Amino acid sequence: MRLQMRQLAVCILLPLLYLAQSPAQASTDPELRRLLKEAIESDSGFVDRFDAQVWLLDMSRRLEKFVENPKTRIEMLKLIHYEAQGTIMVNRCSMTGRIIDGPADAVWDDGEWISWDWINGQLHEQELRQRYPEASFELVQIFEDLVDVAAEYKDITDRYLPVFGELGELFAEITFGIKRHKPRTQGSDGRLGNDFIEIKTITPEKKNEKVSVKRKGNFNKLLVVKINEDFEFEARMLDRKHMGKGSGKLAVVAWSSMRPKHSEQNGA
Numbered sequence: 001m002r003l004q005m006r007q008l009a010v011c012i013l014l015p016l017l018y019l020a021q022s023p024a025q026a027s028t029d030p031e032l033r034r035l036l037k038e039a040i041e042s043d044s045g046f047v048d049r050f051d052a053q054v055w056l057l058d059m060s061r062r063l064e065k066f067v068e069n070p071k072t073r074i075e076m077l078k079l080i081h082y083e084a085q086g087t088i089m090v091n092r093c094s095m096t097g098r099i100i101d102g103p104a105d106a107v108w109d110d111g112e113w114i115s116w117d118w119i120n121g122q123l124h125e126q127e128l129r130q131r132y133p134e135a136s137f138e139l140v141q142i143f144e145d146l147v148d149v150a151a152e153y154k155d156i157t158d159r160y161l162p163v164f165g166e167l168g169e170l171f172a173e174i175t176f177g178i179k180r181h182k183p184r185t186q187g188s189d190g191r192l193g194n195d196f197i198e199i200k201t202i203t204p205e206k207k208n209e210k211v212s213v214k215r216k217g218n219f220n221k222l223l224v225v226k227i228n229e230d231f232e233f234e235a236r237m238l239d240r241k242h243m244g245k246g247s248g249k250l251a252v253v254a255w256s257s258m259r260p261k262h263s264e265q266n267g268a
Helices: 002-019 030-041 049-063 070-084 116-131 137-157 164-176
Strands: 106-109 112-115 190-192 195-202 210-214 221-227 232-239 250-254 260-265
Touching: 049 070, 106 116, 112 116, 116 137, 137 164, 164 190, 164 195, 164 221, 164 232, 195 210, 210 221
Parallel strands: 195 221
Antiparallel strands: 106 112, 190 195, 210 250, 221 232, 232 260
């Protein structure tokens, strides 16, 4: 309906422009010059500034005998030019500026379009903040993005990106609040309160659900993160005193011997 009214207005106004074939004398009205400048800089289909100025000034003079108010004339001319160029008015999300294709893509609220993508993004952000209340939200977003990229890479190439160790430690950090040490720190991977934590990851490629840990490591607790083929994360923690005793350099700990601690689904 709105588009039909705009087209009707153009059909009425165009003949008026050409009824006045003899333009009036050049106007030096400062208000008209200001309105011309604003019209040229607006998004009304004008490509060349000089052409826009010539066209608007010429047509404004012709229309002056029919419409005295310069502001009204300029608005009419902008409308005529817009429609004559075949430019289609588009609705945009007020929050992102993205084009709205129709009501299915957005909701009309208080005179503005708000896209469902933006709304769902806000809901997802709220969910993440509740899931990881102590973590930096920027770090949580990076974790989510890395998981998505790794999953997409697997779908496309049928290969796993070699990032599971970092993903496991990052999951431990944002989930439990572990403060990780600087890279290549010996003995443990991070600290949780007064406890030093060693973090190990069971990857989707691993045939058995076991991890090996250096007995000489300086840690109080072992945290194991398991990532399955669907890129779902689960973590279990074990006090060092409950690790099997032995004389070898490595202690082998089975996933099944650890009590459930935390699980998280991150489907791509």
